[in-house]
Every structure is written in C-alpha cells, then in structure tokens.
Amino acid sequence: MAKGITKREVNYSQWYNDIIQKAQLAENSAVRGSMVIKPYGYAIWENMRDQLDKMFKATGHVNAYFPLFIPKSFFNKEASHVEGFAKECAVVTHYRLKNDEKSGKIVVDETAKLEEELIVRPTSETIIWDSYKRWIQSYRDLPILVNQWANVVRWEMRTRLFLRTAEFLWQEGHTAHATKQEAVAEAEKMIGIYRDFAENYMAMPVLVGKKTANERFAGADDTYTIEAMMQDGKALQSGTSHFLAQNFAKAFDVKFANEKGELEYVWASSWGVSTRLIGALIMAHSDDNGLVLPPKLAPLKVVIVPVYKKIEDLKTIDTYANKIVDTLTNAGISVKYDNDDKFKPGYKFAEYELKGVPVRLTLGMRDIENNQIELVRRDTLEKSFVSLENVAQQIPQLLDDIQASIYNKAKDFRDSHTYTTDNWEEFKTIIEKGGFVNAHWDGTTETELKIKEQTKATIRLIPENNQPESGKCILTGKPSKQRVIFAKAY
C-alpha cells in the first residue's frame, strides 16, 4: 500500500506493527517492554473500559483501589500462585536516591533499603485478600463484588505492543462468597459478560469454555476463558474468569460466621481483561488499508470531508455539513466535520481509513445540487450516494449493519478455519497453516505438553456444553471422552 502498511499476506506480524504505528495507537517507550498508549489508542480503551464498567455495575459490582505494591512474603502464602506469578516481576528494594558527589549523578541510597522487598503487582489476589480478611466477619458481609481498574507489571522477556507488554492496563474483579455454588456462578456469569462484550461490542466471535489443568490460572480450581481467532488463524485468549475455591481464603485465613454461627472459609472468584483486547481488535478486523473498528467502540463513528475548489464554496458546504453534524450529535453519534483547509481531501480520506472510522461522508457543490452525498463504509470500502436530506437519519441503522457485518465476517472466517480431524499428520498441517482443530485428547498434561512441543499448539479450551464423544487421542491413541480445541496462540 501507498500508506506504508505491509500487506497481511506478505508479513502478518509486520502488518500488525504497521497498523499500530500508522493509526497512532501506541509506541515503545524508553523502558524495555513498556508501551506508551497514544491518544487514539487510549480513546479506544476508554470506550472498552466504559462499556465493561457499565456491564459490571449493572451486575452489582463496585470499584475500589488496592496498593500497587505487594509485600514479597504475600506470594509465599498461596503455593501454586507463587509458582505462577512471583517469578518475573519488578522488585522494589530501595526507597531513596541521592546525589553522588563524585559523578554528580543520582544513585541509589544504599542506606534506604527496604526490610522486605515490594513486588509491583502482577495481579492482586494476595493484597486484596489481605484486605478482605479485615472486611469479612459474617455472612452479612458477603458477597463482596469488587472490581479494580489498574496497571500491572509482568516482566515478559519477549514483548509486543498490546499483546504482551511488561506493564499493561486491565481490570481485575475479586469476589468473595459464602458458598461454592455462588462463587462458581459468579465466575460463569463474568465469562458470560466477557463473551457478550467480545461479540456484541468488539464484533469478535469467541469460543467459551474451560482451560485444562495445565493452562489454569495459578491459584484457581477452574479457569473459564473466551478465545478468539485472529486473521492468521491463531487463537487469542481474550478474557479469563477463575473459580478460586477457598485457596486464597485459606492462604490469608479469611473466615466468616455462617447463619448458624459456624466459621467457614470464604469462596472466591477473580476475572480480568486487559489492553490486550486492543491487540485482538486490531488483528480480528483490520485490513491492508488500516484499522477497521466496530462502530460501538470507534472513538469517531462518522467523518464528513468537504470537497471544493474555491474557498467560497466551503461556506455553502459548511451549512449542509453542520446540519448533519447537529442531527448526529443529538442522536449521540460521535461525528467530526473536517473542514481544515490545510489538508487535501485525498490526505484526509487516507487518514480516516487508516484510523478505521466506520463511515465517511464526502460532500461537494455538485452533490448539493443533486441533493446527494457520497458515503463510504470503512469495513467494505463500498461507495454509494444517498439523499442529502435523509443521510443523518440513516446513519444509526447503517452503523448497526456495519457492526453486524464485521462480526459476521469474523465469524465466517473462524468457522471456515475450524477443523475436525482424527489424523495426526492432518492435525500438524492445519496447525502449521493456522486454525482451530477439534481433536481428541487423552486428558493428560503429559500429552498436552508433547503436542505443544511438537506443533506449538496448545489446548485453548474445553468448550462449554461439550458433547461427550468416545475416540482416540490424536497423539497417543489412548481413549478420549471428548474433543477439545487446539491452536497456536498469541
């Protein structure tokens, strides 16, 4: 492309980076693995966050904020959690800098060493359950339905903008319940909310199910996941929800008096999605011309570009354009009339295409004479002329159509790249090419790891409502009770 975006078929990975750079979504910073989320990327995150926040609150959750730092000893308290999270993380050891008289530079003040090191939170179960111990005495204090919007840090060795960064933004829900059933129901409800969000706002179809024991969250008895397919056929885990049983309650000694006055450990769930979803959004829908955004999450839904030769004509066009702006604004649809004379229409077209604005309207003097306006859909790049008088009224329906169309395209893509096989060679070929494979598995972690070693494919999930089906494991030939979904993943 003229715009300097590598084509997907040439180099998918470079295409992804090009989109992020050209659409000004994010960039690498001076700190290894930490990204800067630029205003346009952040505006998309704000739309995601606001919608999710609304959905969390509508289901009875409230927000709170817990410390960034976690005492190192907290990670020792939950045995499997420490294995999963206390390894690659940022460790604060000192709390003061000083001037070094020799070099004239600032250095760490060795006298200001912390007695106990602090870990920058990679996830907050431990520090939150330390609070819950103070909050929970009786069944009357339950359930606790708390969510936190925060930054977290995991010292990833190989990072990629949005998909895997040392620091990222996310939300983490942490709930406490009187019974196992309630905690399980909460974990299931939240994966349902993530599915709803992914499908109906991100226009991204997802599979819903459980992770295998090997792929579970460190500290969970069950991890629910939503998995989406990217345009290279790889899976992207887009949100997880965990049934934590009484693991953290036991680690932090959090008990409640039930209605009979007996002390019991509290049951828990946790669930989260992150700025990784922006990576998913890009890779699920965008094309070789730039971003394609589902209207429900697009910071700008409609742009109007005037085309004129004489600057006097611009005034006439302004009048008509501003009427459309008013109508759309009143309907709550974000719209921009870009009559900046410094840039040519062609430059603007390319710019808004890059940025994935769902609808572009172009208006010139001839159009006004003909009582029409040119309309271009970003998803299909289809051009049409519509009545100048009615265009604003038609936009809401059009945005709905675009939203549905983007979803359907992604779903068709996923469905046509989802295979069922009982043949190991075929399995390897499909995984190599990219796609989801529905295959039998003998249920052991050993086999799961061998398959990963040989093909890089992991078990993405055991689908919900999976049909029991007798068969033979794709690798070992041992008996299998059900098929599971394999894929290479981000």
Add this chain to the structure above:
Amino acid sequence: MAKGITKREVNYSQWYNDIIQKAQLAENSAVRGSMVIKPYGYAIWENMRDQLDKMFKATGHVNAYFPLFIPKSFFNKEASHVEGFAKECAVVTHYRLKNDEKSGKIVVDETAKLEEELIVRPTSETIIWDSYKRWIQSYRDLPILVNQWANVVRWEMRTRLFLRTAEFLWQEGHTAHATKQEAVAEAEKMIGIYRDFAENYMAMPVLVGKKTANERFAGADDTYTIEAMMQDGKALQSGTSHFLAQNFAKAFDVKFANEKGELEYVWASSWGVSTRLIGALIMAHSDDNGLVLPPKLAPLKVVIVPVYKKIEDLKTIDTYANKIVDTLTNAGISVKYDNDDKFKPGYKFAEYELKGVPVRLTLGMRDIENNQIELVRRDTLEKSFVSLENVAQQIPQLLDDIQASIYNKAKDFRDSHTYTTDNWEEFKTIIEKGGFVNAHWDGTTETELKIKEQTKATIRLIPENNQPESGKCILTGKPSKQRVIFAKAY
C-alpha cells in the same frame, strides 16, 4: 457521638480518621503508606474523575497513558526537577524472584539485576517529554493537549489517608505549545478549571494565585495554585498548574520547526489534582455526625427508608416509594429505596447520615394517609414534611439548594477566618489558632523560611489580581509591595 466519631473540637485529627473509617472510605494496607480506597470512597473519586475528565475534554484535551517506570538517568536531565522529585521514591532494581532452596521461601534473584534502576513515577514530566521528542517535529504537531489518569508514588515519611500517601491516584496534564503565551494561557486556563471544579462541584471556595519561587513545582517557572480552608483553619493546596517554560524541552532536546522553518524549543505546561481532593472534601464540609457530601459528587443523592410495624404494610409503602424512585431515576438522580427488613430504621438513618447522603426520605403508613413524606437534609439535619405527590419534583431544586448552602457555609467560614494584620504578635496568634493571614512580605525566600520556622506558616499564594500596596514586611519590617496569604497547611 454514639456512632463513635470523635468531635471536631475534641480532636480534629482523630475526627478526620473516624469519618474515613466509619463512612468506609479508605483504610491503611499492609504496605506502609499505601492506602486501600474502599468502594464508597472510590465511588466519590469516580464522580470527581468523570466530571474533571468531561471538563478536560470540553477544552480540547485527550487522554493517553505513559509508563509507570522511569529510567533513573531521566531525572538527571532537568536540574531543579531532580532536586524536587528524585529523592524519596520507590526504586526497582531487580526483575526476578526465585525459590531459595534452604529456606523454601522466595528471594530476589541477584542475577536479575537491572543495568539501570527504574524509578516508579512520582510525576511524569520526564518520561512524557521523552515521548514528545518523537511526536513533535513541526508547528503542525502543536499544541499537544494530553492528560493522563494514573497512580504515582512518593515515599512520604509521614502519611495520612488521602492527604499524603505513598501511592495516590491523580491526573496529570502535560501540554506542549509553540509559544510562551500559549503555554502560560494553558496553565492559567487549567487552574481556572480546577477553581470551577472546586467551587461548583466540591462546593469548596478556593483562593487562586501563584506560588512563591520557594514553593514552586520543581522544574516550573511559575506555579498556579488553588487553596482551600479546612475547618481547623488550615490551608489545603487542592490543585496546581505549572508554566514549565522550555525547561523540559531543553532537558529532552525537543524542538519544532516554526512556520519559517526555524528550530525552536517547545513551551510546556503541566497540571494535576489527586485523591487528596477526597481529604479536602471531608475536611471542608463534614460534621460530628459523619460525612457531608455536596450533591453533585454524592454517589447516592437520595435514600428512602420505610418505617413500618407489620411486614404487610411494607408492600403498601413499597408502591409509593417505587413511584418516587422511578421519577428520580428518570430525572437522572441516583436514589436508593432501602427496604431491607434485616435492619431497623434507626440503624439505617445513622448509616446514611454517616455516609453523607444529601437527602433522606422516610415513609410510613401514617404519612401515606396524610399524603406526606418526611424529608431530612443532611447538611443542616433539618426535618420537614412535604407532599407525597410532589416530593420527587421538588428534589432537583432541593439538591441545588443544598449544594449552594454547603458552599456558602464553607465560604462564610473561610471569610470569617481570614485576617489582615501588620502586627507580628497578632500574626502569630492567628496562625496558632488557625486561619488565613493577609500580610506584607519583603519578597525574599529567606524571610519566608524564617516565618515558617517560627510559626509553621507558609505563603500559600500571591492572589491573582493582587492589589499593589506599599507596606512593611510582617517579620523584617523591610519594604513590601503587596500582601500575600499566610497559613499553616496540610
């Protein structure tokens, strides 16, 4: 008080802590100086944040997100900035933990030492200007009007919930401009927005002006401030906006080509408010019964409590109460009908009083017969009976009245505790008792520091539009050109 709140006149400081604890706003955590913001406290912060965010966006600002960590060397680049900020901060030195085989505990992996230490941001000028160097080439790239909502860490030795914590939440605006005039205008515009927010949303009158050179932000040529008076007569700096001149542009070598193609350094401003404002809100308005919240920031504006003897009566009351709920909800007023049978009305009254809900309605069978409902304003605790049919329609006006009344009360308090004196003994007496003092100052940092040493009073600000007035310095008797505001401060 029966509710366990220390009276202000007995121990103001303990009163403040009691309010925070009883209204469940925040608590100390396991990490020294880091607080947990509990759901009710966070809901107030969300209201503040959303309103400020709206005001920032309405004035052309966009949000972005920059890294939590700042390379240590960045602090060496701006000479005065390093003095002010690179001292008491959290230093990340390692990026991995490992299991210690002897103890079975996790320890810092000494082989995973960072080449350059990372500082947890105490403020983000440096890391942001490192980005701006990439963003700015030409005058066409200016202005940049970016804001960030983030957590920051300053290793404070003496901490107090909300007022001074090691970690806190805030927003920090960082703007870049082609001219000095524009940058100054931006700094002034933003202190104006903070004033608007403090006065019209927090119902907290503030003085606006400039800081003395000694009290300026480290790296600024000018610091604008809003200062509020708390109920003990002390000042609380509630927001600051800085004209940074070309200091950070020079430190990070950020130049732009002007319209003539000449390279110039970029001009800058930065501005911020934090969760400290919650502390200000508490101390400005609350009383010995608990929180008093201005309606515009109250998470819950109206609560309806039913009073009944027989559970059958509750159904009748429900019908009437739900009508009020519907009307208020449709008007966009947050309301809760608390018909939870587990708690007595008296308990509920105390609870909502503690939490500062602006309006409480109480409805019983007798009221329904009389077509009336009991209404209690939280600010004055005045009780009245209003028509059951019309109550919902009256609420919006009543909320406006409460908002204005809280503001006026705070303003009367401040005005009656603001003094003008030319007598040093009187000056000391007033400062000791608490209040703002308008006094002459000879303009030197030396005198400013001596006054602080002897009285703990600092110069809070040089008021905007200050009238020139010849006089003698309150301490030294040297010539003075104007009065400035002195007070003890949080």
